[in-house]
Amino acid sequence: MTTPVTHPFLQVEDLARIYPSPTGGDAVAVFDHVNFRIHKGEFICVTGHSGCGKSTILNILAGLDTASAGNVFMDGREVSGPSLDRGVIFQSHALMPWLSVLENVAFAVKSRWPSWSKQKIRDHAMRYIELVGLKGAEHKKPSQLSGGMKQRVGIARAFSIEPKMLLMDEPFGALDALTRGVIQDELLKICAETQQTVFMITHDVDEAILLSDKIMLMSNGPHARIAEIVNNTLPRPRERSAIHKQPHYYPIRNHLVDFLVSRSKQFGALRDAPDAPSSPTVFDPSDLVESEPAVAPVPPVGKPHIHLVNA
Amino acid sequence: MKMKLSLSQKAGLLSLGLFAVILLVWQLATLPEARVVAADVDPEYAALMGGGAASSASSFPTPAAMAQTLWDKLSDPFYDNGPNDKGIGIQLAYSLARVLGGFFLAAVVAIPLGFAIGNSRVFYQAINPYVQLLKPISPLAWMPLALYTIKDASASAIFVIFICSLWPMLINTAHGVANVRRDWLDVSRTLEVNPLRKAFRVILPAAAPTILTGMRISMGIAWLVIVAAEMLVGGTGIGYFVWNEWNNLSLTNVLFAILMIGVVGMALDSVFGLLGKRVAYQE
Numbered sequence: 001m002t003t004p005v006t007h008p009f010l011q012v013e014d015l016a017r018i019y020p021s022p023t024g025g026d027a028v029a030v031f032d033h034v035n036f037r038i039h040k041g042e043f044i045c046v047t048g049h050s051g052c053g054k055s056t057i058l059n060i061l062a063g064l065d066t067a068s069a070g071n072v073f074m075d076g077r078e079v080s081g082p083s084l085d086r087g088v089i090f091q092s093h094a095l096m097p098w099l100s101v102l103e104n105v106a107f108a109v110k111s112r113w114p115s116w117s118k119q120k121i122r123d124h125a126m127r128y129i130e131l132v133g134l135k136g137a138e139h140k141k142p143s144q145l146s147g148g149m150k151q152r153v154g155i156a157r158a159f160s161i162e163p164k165m166l167l168m169d170e171p172f173g174a175l176d177a178l179t180r181g182v183i184q185d186e187l188l189k190i191c192a193e194t195q196q197t198v199f200m201i202t203h204d205v206d207e208a209i210l211l212s213d214k215i216m217l218m219s220n221g222p223h224a225r226i227a228e229i230v231n232n233t234l235p236r237p238r239e240r241s242a243i244h245k246q247p248h249y250y251p252i253r254n255h256l257v258d259f260l261v262s263r264s265k266q267f268g269a270l271r272d273a274p275d276a277p278s279s280p281t282v283f284d285p286s287d288l289v290e291s292e293p294a295v296a297p298v299p300p301v302g303k304p305h306i307h308l309v310n311a
Numbered sequence: 312m313k314m315k316l317s318l319s320q321k322a323g324l325l326s327l328g329l330f331a332v333i334l335l336v337w338q339l340a341t342l343p344e345a346r347v348v349a350a351d352v353d354p355e356y357a358a359l360m361g362g363g364a365a366s367s368a369s370s371f372p373t374p375a376a377m378a379q380t381l382w383d384k385l386s387d388p389f390y391d392n393g394p395n396d397k398g399i400g401i402q403l404a405y406s407l408a409r410v411l412g413g414f415f416l417a418a419v420v421a422i423p424l425g426f427a428i429g430n431s432r433v434f435y436q437a438i439n440p441y442v443q444l445l446k447p448i449s450p451l452a453w454m455p456l457a458l459y460t461i462k463d464a465s466a467s468a469i470f471v472i473f474i475c476s477l478w479p480m481l482i483n484t485a486h487g488v489a490n491v492r493r494d495w496l497d498v499s500r501t502l503e504v505n506p507l508r509k510a511f512r513v514i515l516p517a518a519a520p521t522i523l524t525g526m527r528i529s530m531g532i533a534w535l536v537i538v539a540a541e542m543l544v545g546g547t548g549i550g551y552f553v554w555n556e557w558n559n560l561s562l563t564n565v566l567f568a569i570l571m572i573g574v575v576g577m578a579l580d581s582v583f584g585l586l587g588k589r590v591a592y593q594e
Contacts, residue, residue, distance in 0.1 A: 064497055082500040094494035098516045098592040107512065111502035143593035161502070 007076065008037035009197060010061075010165065015070035017056050030056065031224040034070065036216060043191060043198045045208035047256070048218030049264055054201045058169050061199060062088050075164065084112050087163035091170045093154040095142040102138040105129055105157045112161040128160040131190060148179035152186070159190060168200040172207065181240060184210055192237065205256045209249065210238055216280070217259045219267035227267045230255060231284040248285040255283055334374050341373045372563040380563045395555060397547070399571055405547040407575070409465065410533045413472025417529065421477050422522065425484025426510065429518070435485065442481065450475035450536050454543055464544035471540045476529035483525025487518030519590035527583035534576045
């Protein structure tokens with residue numbers, strides 16, 4: 001797959017984060033030479049082991065943290081601080097506990113459009129509260145909500161300011177599997193409606209496959225890099241219940257799991273080799289699946305299905 | 312018959328029982344002693360004192376006398392028969408006015424200053440030595456300095472209250488502001504919230520419970536200190552009343568004043584307790 005020649009929406013060039021060594025020796029780069037670009041409307045997932053600097057990269061994109069080297073450009077302008085153009089969904093939901101659901105979202109809306117009337121702010125906030133299915137709970141305080149509902153408010157708040165780009169740091173990491181599934185479906189729907197550009201960190205391979213257009217794989221730190229980019233070729237709209245029947249599903253999933261289990265560690269040695277690739281390798285499952293027959297078995301009709309699940 | 316009592320009913324009964332025991336002990340301790348003692352009294356002294364010397368009924372009031380005093384004083388709390396004879400309501404009002412005056416002056420200084428200190432590491436480290444040095448000084452030690460510079464007894468009492476209320480509010484405000492959750496500040500940064508709105512809509516509500524705890528501690532200390540301060544400056548107030556009644560050797564009135572100080576202190580504390588509940592939030 002070739003990247004379009006149009007200007008990318010977000011461009012990250014040679015980003016690095018260097019910490020002085022605690023023992024007084026050489027400074028340690030958590031990550032360096034991080035390069036990638038994101039196009040408008042793309043949903044990017046980033047995954048990698050803890051400590052590779054994913055969250056730091058996200059915070060730099062958000063403007064909450066600064067890089068030791070390198071640049072970030074969004075829409076042709078350099079990112080130098082936090083901005084309403086980039087909405088952030090925090091893992092810890094970060095709702096203000098003294099404000100109700102509606103007040104939390106309205107606080108963001110008023111920040112975005114300070115001149116709006118109270119009624120207009122309220123209506124706008126309510127629209128996004130309804131979008132995440134929290135109508136009826138708008139006057140509750142966050143402490144009265146479940147973890148999943150709190151994160152929904154966080155999503156409503158981030159979408160309500162209609163940012164050019166959305167940054168999510170493991171937004172569903174703290175949720176149980178069932179709740180996570182429901183909210184992922186909702187996020188999928190909202191993103192499809194709003195054509196939102198998203199940069200999301202996740203540790204969940206299935207989440208990445210369900211939501212993303214591209215999955216960036218980071219090698220282990222120190223000197224972490226974006227080692228590979230996987231094009232998620234599964235067609236949209238995607239259904240959680242049917243996605244695993246897609247022919248590309250298992251090749252992508254296996255590729256991701258293999259990377260996390262073994263290749264993420266080996267990358268360090270590869271990188272130091274003289275003929276090391278200067279940019280991440282791109283994995284596209286359509287290159288490899290087309291040569292193989294479709295693996296999805298068709299169950300015989302009329303007989304009860306027996307599912308064997310190998311743990 | 313077996314009765315099921317709730318926890319608060321049990322506690323209430325126990326409280327009443329304790330009250331009865333205190334009254335009983337008090338009554339027994341203040342019983343007039345037998346007349347035999349009268350034999351020891353020097354006849355000249357007895358002649359001088361009339362019946363007073365022979366009766367060794369202690370001048371410590373009995374519960375009944377105390378109840379009578381309570382009734383008399385509380386049924387007419389606002390009379391004013393000159394400088395040395397004012398109703399308890401008037402004396403308490405003087406003390407409350409000084410406490411509230413000094414307290415609010417302290418709040419006006421401590422809360423904005425605490426905000427600034429809590430927001431800036433540099434400012435915090437610059438101010439901290441002064442706070443640590445000034446905090447352990449008994450507020451009454453400032454009295455001579457206040458009297459010399461202000462040259463007004465009543466205003467000096469207010470200044471003493473100001474000084475003692477300052478530190479808990481300053482320290483708690485700085486602590487509350489410095490410990491606002493990083494996430495909430497990050498949210499306001501990504502929303503480009505201007506500094507003033509951030510101070511009033513994010514930091515203030517987030518730190519409010521800690522600030523209110525500081526105000527509650529300050530008020531408690533202020534009410535403790537006003538009694539001593541008024542004993543020194545004299546003229547009016549509950550502290551002056553206690554000292555005046557001691558000079559009159561009226562232990563009944565001293566005891567009555569002690570009770571009133573406790574009641575008012577409790578009321579002040581519960582007001583701040585209620586305010587604290589209003590600004591509390593559950594994470």
